[in-house]
Amino acid sequence: xxxxxxxxxxxxxxxxxxxxxxxxxxxxxxxxxxxxxxxxxxxxxxxxxxxxxxxxxxxxxxxxxxxxxxxxxxxxxxxxxxxxxxxxxxxxxxxxxxxxxxxxxxxxxxxxxxxxxxxxxxxxxxxxxxxxxxxxxxxxxxxxxxxxxxxxxxxxxxxxxxxxxxxxxxxxxxxxxxxxxxxxxxxxxxxxxxxxxxxxxxxxxxxxxxxxxxxxxxxxxxxxxxxxxxxxxxxxxxxxxxxxxxxxxxxxxxxxxxxxxxxxxxxxxxxxxxxxxxxxxxxxxxxxxxxxxxxxxxxxxxxxxxxxxxxxxxxxxxxxxxxxxxxxxxxxxxxxxxxxxxxxxxxxxxxxxxxxxxxxxxxxxxxxxxxxxxxxxxxxxx
Numbered sequence: 001x002x003x004x005x006x007x008x009x010x011x012x013x014x015x016x017x018x019x020x021x022x023x024x025x026x027x028x029x030x031x032x033x034x035x036x037x038x039x040x041x042x043x044x045x046x047x048x049x050x051x052x053x054x055x056x057x058x059x060x061x062x063x064x065x066x067x068x069x070x071x072x073x074x075x076x077x078x079x080x081x082x083x084x085x086x087x088x089x090x091x092x093x094x095x096x097x098x099x100x101x102x103x104x105x106x107x108x109x110x111x112x113x114x115x116x117x118x119x120x121x122x123x124x125x126x127x128x129x130x131x132x133x134x135x136x137x138x139x140x141x142x143x144x145x146x147x148x149x150x151x152x153x154x155x156x157x158x159x160x161x162x163x164x165x166x167x168x169x170x171x172x173x174x175x176x177x178x179x180x181x182x183x184x185x186x187x188x189x190x191x192x193x194x195x196x197x198x199x200x201x202x203x204x205x206x207x208x209x210x211x212x213x214x215x216x217x218x219x220x221x222x223x224x225x226x227x228x229x230x231x232x233x234x235x236x237x238x239x240x241x242x243x244x245x246x247x248x249x250x251x252x253x254x255x256x257x258x259x260x261x262x263x264x265x266x267x268x269x270x271x272x273x274x275x276x277x278x279x280x281x282x283x284x285x286x287x288x289x290x291x292x293x294x295x296x297x298x299x300x301x302x303x304x305x306x307x308x309x310x311x312x313x314x315x316x317x318x319x320x321x322x323x324x325x326x327x328x329x330x331x332x333x334x335x336x337x338x339x340x341x342x343x344x345x346x347x348x349x350x351x352x353x354x355x356x357x358x359x360x361x362x363x364x365x366x367x368x369x370x371x372x373x374x375x376x377x378x379x380x381x382x
Contacts, residue, residue: 001018001019001022001080005076006018009073009076010070010072010073011073014069014073014076017058017067017069017073017077018073018076018077018080020053020055021055021077021080021081022080024049024050024053024055025080025081025083025084025085026084028046028049029046029081029084029085029088030084030085032046032085033084033085033087033209034351036087036209037087037208037209037354038208039209040201040208040209041209042166042209042210042211043085043087043088043209044124044166046088047088047091047092047095047121047124048121048122049121050081050088050092050121051119051120051121051122052120052121054067055067055077055081055092055121056092056095056096056119056120056121057099057118057119057120057121058073058074058077058096059071059074059096060099060103060115060119061103064103064111064112064115064116064119065115065116065119065120066115066119070306070307070310071244071247071306071307071309071310072303072306072307072310074096075247075248075250075251075302075303075306076251076303077092078092078093078248078251078252078255079251079252079254079255079258079299080255081255082251082252082253082254082255082256082259083255083256083258083259083262084255084259085209086207086252086255086256086358087207087208087209087210089251089252089255090162090207090210090248090249090252090365091124091162091163091210092248093245093248093249093251093252094125094126094127094162094163094245094248095118095124095125095163096244096245096248097125097127097171097241097242097244097245097248098118098125098126098127098167098169098170098171099115099118099119099125099171100171100237100240100241100244100245101171101186101188101228101229101237101238101241102114102115102118102171102188102228103115103119104237104240104241105186105228105229105233105237106188106228106229110188110225110226110228114169114188118169122168123168123169124163124166124167124168124169125163125167125168125169125170125171126161126162126163126164126166126167126169126170126171126215127161127162127170127171127241127245128158128161128170128171128172128173128215129141129158129173129238130158130159130160130161131143131156131157131158131159132157132159132214135159135160136367136368136370136371138173138235138238139180139181139184139235140179140180141156141173141174141175141184142156142175143155143156143157143158143172143173143174143175143217144156144174144175144176145174145175145176145185145187145222146176147176147224148221150223150224150225151221151222151223151224152174152176152187152221152222152223152224152227153219153220153221154172154174154187154189154195154217154219154220154221154222155217155218155219155220156174156217157214157215157216157217158172158214158215158216158217159214160202160212160214160365161198161212161213161214161215162210162211162212162365163210163211164198164199164201164211164212164213164214164215165198165199165201165211165213165215166211167191168190168191169188169189169190169191170188170189170191170196170215171186171187171188171189171228172186172187172188172189172215172217172222173185173186173187173234173235173237173238174186174187174234176231176232176234177231177232181235181236182232182235183232184232184234184235184238185227185229185230185231185232185233185234186227186228186229186233186234186237186238187222187226187227187228188222188226188227188228189217189220189222189226190226193220193221193222194220194221195217195218195219195220195221196215196216196217196220197215197216197218198213198214198215198216199213199214199215199216200213201213204361205357205360206354206357206358206359206360206361207358207361242366242367243309243315243316243319244309244319245366246319246320246322246323246366246367246372247302247305247306247309247319247322247323248366249323249326249327249362249365249366250298250301250302250305250319250322250323250325250326250327251302251326252362253298253323253326253327253329253330253359253362254295254298254299254302254326254329254330256330256334256355256358256359256362257291257294257295257298257326257329257330257333257334257359258295259351259355260291260330260333260334260336260337260352260355260359261288261291261292261295261333261337263337263341263350263351263352263355264287264288264291264336264337264340264341264352265279265288267340267341267344267350268284268285268288268340278340284340287336287339287340288336288340290336291333291336291337294329294332294333295329295333297325297329298322298325298326298329298330301318301321301322301325301326302322302326304318304322305318305319305321305322316375316379317375317376317379317380320367320372320373320375320376320379321372321376323366323367323369323372324369324372324373324376326362327359327362327363327369328363328369330359330362331359331360331362331363333359334352334355334356334358334359335356337352337355337356338352338353338356340352
């Protein structure tokens with residue numbers, strides 16, 4: 001972390017937290033990332049390390065074991081983790097998203113019972129909103145829950161679930177009422193719930209160490225005491241969570257872009273062509289200048305939105321804009337990094353080809369970038 005970024009952190013505690021994150025990332029993440037990505041191996045043990053170090057519950061209250069950190073600090077931790085290993089940084093963002101409904105809409109009894117283990121890293125979460133036929137159109141999801149005594153009987157399939165089959169708990173959005181947004185309810189499901197299972201993991205072009213799978217619910221019985229908020233409140237809960245989650249993905253994107261940029265600059269300083277390092281040729285230097293500019297603007301954008309959230313002000317439009325800009329910027333930066341490396345960039349001997357494969361998914365998750373444009377346009381109408 002450079003001196004300028006360090007100076008802008010709000011507290012000395014935040015500086016120490018980012019230093020801890022960098023130390024853990026360099027010691028625990030960086031040596032493993034290539035091996036785990038190649039083997040499609042999920043790094044469950046590393047999430048326990050992060051949890052026990054206090055990095056899985058940063059934005060949540062201390063009384064439940066959280067770090068009580070502002071979102072602008074938490075997001076920079078996510079960025080730093082993503083710079084070393086996107087699957088881990090994104091996993092932290094998804095876990096934080098999975099805890100959101102309980103932390104913000106659960107009653108006191110529910111929070112005291114479940115939240116400490118969730119934010120402490122003993123339990124890893126997954127967020128179940130999308131379905132095979134309902135991705136962007138989440139208001140019309142079809143997974144149905146019927147109240148039977150003191151349990152909900154749930155049937156349906158959730159798709160593209162990060163940590164599917166690996167998680168210890170699932171925040172599941174289900175239909176309990178009328179068609180449309182008003183009939184959706186949020187449930188907190190234990191992974192051991194009979195009738196809840198995961199399909200084989202998807203085979204993805206990138207993020208191979210991050211397990212993504214369908215989650216199937218076939219007559220799954222979830223206790224009514226695990227409902228979060230009121231019946232019919234689930235869609236509002238989900239959209240509130242996604243505003244925050246989109247900032248997490250923006251931070252992931254900036255972390256990935258930083259990694260690609262750092263690799264490109266290092267290579268351009270060492271690679272000599274026509275008698276001088278290629279960084280001194282305008283064709284390459286201008287590419288790097290554009291990459292540096294995207295990084296500065298993207299980081300400033302997600303932090304500005306985070307500060308609005310920390311102040312309790314509306315930030316939906318700004319979160320969508322940050323997610324849109326940062327993920328598009330990460331994709332272009334990864335493309336440019338491969339170009340700087342030339343033919344070497346197209347081989348697996350260097351990490352930039354992995355950054356390119358990973359960047360694409362960031363334009364899709366937590367709402368595609370077309371959906372972000374729709375969110376921004378609707379806000380302008382209002």
